[in-house]
Amino acid sequence: xxCRTVRDRLTRSEPGSEVAVADRTHLDACAExxxxxxxxxxxxxxxxxxxxxxxxxxxxxxxxxxVVERLPKPAELLGWAALRALxxxxxxxxxxxxxxxxxxxxxxxxxxLSESTSPDLVLTYAALAxxxxx
Amino acid sequence: xxxxxxxxxxxxxxxxxxxxEAGLIRxxxxxxxxxxxxxxxxxxxxxxxLAGRFFRRPEEVEEVAQETFLRAWMKLDTYRxxxxxxxxxxxxxxxxxxxxxxxRKGDPGALEADVESPAPDPDARMEVAKLLAHLSPPDRFVxxxxxxxxxxxxxxxxxxxxxxxxxxxxxxxxxxxxxxxxEEG
Numbered sequence: 230x231x232c233r234t235v236r237d238r239l240t241r242s243e244p245g246s247e248v249a250v251a252d253r254t255h256l257d258a259c260a261e262x263x264x265x266x267x268x269x270x271x272x273x274x275x276x277x278x279x280x281x282x283x284x285x286x287x288x289x290x291x292x293x294x295x296v297v298e299r300l301p302k303p304a305e306l307l308g309w310a311a312l313r314a315l316x317x318x319x320x321x322x323x324x325x326x327x328x329x330x331x332x333x334x335x336x337x338x339x340x341x342l343s344e345s346t347s348p349d350l351v352l353t354y355a356a357l358a359x360x361x362x363x
Numbered sequence: 364x365x366x367x368x369x370x371x372x373x374x375x376x377x378x379x380x381x382x383x384e385a386g387l388i389r390x391x392x393x394x395x396x397x398x399x400x401x402x403x404x405x406x407x408x409x410x411x412x413l414a415g416r417f418f419r420r421p422e423e424v425e426e427v428a429q430e431t432f433l434r435a436w437m438k439l440d441t442y443r444x445x446x447x448x449x450x451x452x453x454x455x456x457x458x459x460x461x462x463x464x465x466x467r468k469g470d471p472g473a474l475e476a477d478v479e480s481p482a483p484d485p486d487a488r489m490e491v492a493k494l495l496a497h498l499s500p501p502d503r504f505v506x507x508x509x510x511x512x513x514x515x516x517x518x519x520x521x522x523x524x525x526x527x528x529x530x531x532x533x534x535x536x537x538x539x540x541x542x543x544x545x546e547e548g
Binding site: 236237240241244265267268269271272273274275276277278279280281282284285286287288292293294295296297299300301 | 396399400401403404407408411412414415416417418419420421424425428429432433436437487488490491492494495506507509510511513538539541542545546
């Protein structure tokens with residue numbers, strides 16, 4: 230059995246599982262693979278241990294209060310909601326501005342007195358300013 | 364008879380716990396911060412234990428635990444009661460830990476803790492700990508869950524919301540890199 234296969238099997242094996250007889254025989258004969266197996270076991274042992282000390286893994290009595298202090302306040306949530314609605318508000322304002330700018334100007338009342346006034350212009354004026362006029 | 368009574372009492376108390384937890388969740392959803400504080404107190408030990416697996420510095424453990432509960436508060440409406448609340452919280456905690464590990468690339472902080480603890484061969488342990496510090500945060504994360512927590516691929520997938528294929532691929536890559544590191548070391 231070659232070193233590559235044995236190391237591959239060792240790396241993929243479940244931690245703490247029995248080493249197969251064939252692999253054990255290889256490890257007894259190959260010093261490099263035996264050293265690899267020891268390092269792998271040490272690495273797994275290190276991984277099994279918590280990174281933090283036991284003290285750091287226990288919350289103190291005021292932990293919950295510290296969490297509650299950091300919860301977003303209703304005002305902050307309103308602020309977030311406003312911020313999220315901002316793009317829609319900008320689009321609405323721009324659309325209204327565009328409608329206002331693109332609207333044709335209201336005809337001047339004096340234009341209606343001319344002889345060449347078209348019936349369309351009279352109707353437009355009547356629609357835009359029904360209360361005005363002669 | 365005595366055993367049966369105890370069993371019934373046990374079942375009742377479990378139901379009570381579930382009921383009270385559901386009540387706390389409902390109240391928290393309505394904005395009751397006191398109810399949420401009670402939920403935090405109920406689950407804070409488990410969250411600290413989990414965060415402590417990944418981070419050595421106490422302030423980082425605290426920060427991850429706080430972040431977990433803050434996310435829980437913000438996302439509480441996404442919790443579905445068909446799974447235990449603790450599982451949902453575990454998933455949030457793991458994701459917080461994962462995000463934090465990814466943020467601090469190049470800072471081998473998490474796994475240097477145990478080099479001072481008594482060991483048959485302290486030099487070898489220190490050497491291995493230094494090698495592990497060269498693993499990328501995602502690799503360390505997966506190996507911690509597999510070899511540290513002893514979780515199966517299915518358990519990791521379920522608790523993190525990843526697919527099994529995703530976990531298998533990540534585990535394969537992480538083990539390959541670990542093997543290379545140990546061979547080079």
